Amino acid sequence: EDKVVQSPLSLVVHEGDTVTLNCSYEVTNFRSLLWYKQEKKAPTFLFMLTSSGIEKKSGRLSSILDKKELFSILNITATQTGDSAIYLCAVEENYGQNFVFGPGTRLSVLP
Amino acid sequence: NAGVMQNPRHLVRRRGQEARLRCSPMKGHSHVYWYRQLPEEGLKFMVYLQKENIIDESGMPKERFSAEFPKEGPSILRIQQVVRGDSAAYFCASSPLGGNEQYFGPGTRLTVT
Numbered sequence: 427e428d429k430v431v432q433s434p435l436s437l438v439v440h441e442g443d444t445v446t447l448n449c450s451y452e453v454t455n456f457r458s459l460l461w462y463k464q465e466k467k468a469p470t471f472l473f474m475l476t477s478s479g480i481e482k483k484s485g486r487l488s489s490i491l492d493k494k495e496l497f498s499i500l501n502i503t504a505t506q507t508g509d510s511a512i513y514l515c516a517v518e519e520n521y522g523q524n525f526v527f528g529p530g531t532r533l534s535v536l537p
Numbered sequence: 538n539a540g541v542m543q544n545p546r547h548l549v550r551r552r553g554q555e556a557r558l559r560c561s562p563m564k565g566h567s568h569v570y571w572y573r574q575l576p577e578e579g580l581k582f583m584v585y586l587q588k589e590n591i592i593d594e595s596g597m598p599k600e601r602f603s604a605e606f607p608k609e610g611p612s613i614l615r616i617q618q619v620v621r622g623d624s625a626a627y628f629c630a631s632s633p634l635g636g637n638e639q640y641f642g643p644g645t646r647l648t649v650t
Contacts, residue, residue, distance in 0.1 A: 462580065464639065469572075469580050512638060525574070525626060527641040
């Protein structure tokens with residue numbers, strides 16, 4: 427059965443800390459892995475990863491995919507209270523025919 | 538405890554036909570969200586419903602699209618007179634009353650030919 431596992435499920439840090447969020451997956455016919463940040467309403471798209479070993483960066487956020495070991499990490503450096511959110515990992519398979527979402531990691535950044 | 542269910546998983550419609558997408562929330566969840574994911578794009582919020590009530594439909598196109606969440610039965614996203622641009626993956630998520638976490642279903646892939 428296809429599945430996406432995220433860890434930790436919950437994380438509390440202080441401003442300025444660096445965090446690493448993990449996403450591992452077991453799917454057939456992997457196509458891409460997506461990271462989202464979810465706050466109040468709709469998840470905000472962060473990254474789409476399709477190739478192993480190529481880091482994607484956006485400000486203080488970065489992410490990388492390892493297709494051999496079937497996982498991805500999302501790094502956030504110098505965290506701010508505004509980074510507090512649920513971070514979702516989703517895997518696209520079968521050339522866009524199916525998406526599997528992980529349970530999310532709830533990140534709380536304290537001042 | 539079954540997760541969020543969506544059906545059908547794949548739906549093919551010809552231009553001008555109607556598409557009905559169903560979402561059964563997790564047991565005990567009273568809130569449903571619908572999202573659309575276009576190729577190479579992230580999720581786009583469409584509508585947020587409570588049982589028998591639309592809370593926020595700010596992301597819903599003004600024409601041809603409607604959503605409901607009746608007292609009994611699944612939530613339905615209805616697209617009338619579909620066009621090619623409606624082809625996308627439509628996701629449903631549910632959350633409990635007062636909860637922030639949204640639990641996503643597997644999505645329905647709509648293809649308009």
